Amino acid sequence: MAFVEAVQTMDELKAVPKLVKGPCLLNVVRGGKTPDVDFPTAQEMGYKLAILPSLLIVAASDVYSATLRAVRETNAPPSSAGSAPVSERFRRMGSDEWSALATKFRDPAQSPAA
Numbered sequence: 001m002a003f004v005e006a007v008q009t010m011d012e013l014k015a016v017p018k019l020v021k022g023p024c025l026l027n028v029v030r031g032g033k034t035p036d037v038d039f040p041t042a043q044e045m046g047y048k049l050a051i052l053p054s055l056l057i058v059a060a061s062d063v064y065s066a067t068l069r070a071v072r073e074t075n076a077p078p079s080s081a082g083s084a085p086v087s088e089r090f091r092r093m094g095s096d097e098w099s100a101l102a103t104k105f106r107d108p109a110q111s112p113a114a
Contacts, residue, residue, distance in 0.1 A: 001025050001049070006033040013037060017046025026050040030058045 002020045005027035007013045013035060017024045026047040028034065042050055071077060084092075 003027060004034075004047070005029070008033050008035070010035050010037070013042075014045050023048035028052050029054055 001023045002016070002025065004016050004024050007016060013026075024047050026034070026037075026042050026049070028037075028050050030052075037045075039050055067078060083089075087095075
């Protein structure tokens with residue numbers, strides 16, 4: 001599979017799958033050199049797979065910046081109204097699995113050495 005990134009025009013984007021003998025993977029980097037293209041259009045061009053390696057990092061970074069800007073401007077933390085409880089936010093980040101591991105290795109009867 002050919003890893004395609006940093007093509008800079010729609011013409012280049014269309015040309016690559018026609019020139020490659022085999023499937024093409026399109027690396028979609030927000031703000032990168034490759035023009036924005038939706039998945040159906042990329043598929044019509046001949047791309048078999050698209051990846052979004054920085055999608056969540058960029059989205060999170062944008063939200064972090066906006067939140068910190070609001071705190072600086074209002075001199076107050078954001079309201080908790082409508083937010084998920086702390087336990088739910090921790091659960092989404094894997095706290096159940098981490099707690100199970102901590103318990104496993106804290107209890108000598110369950111540790112691998114026992």
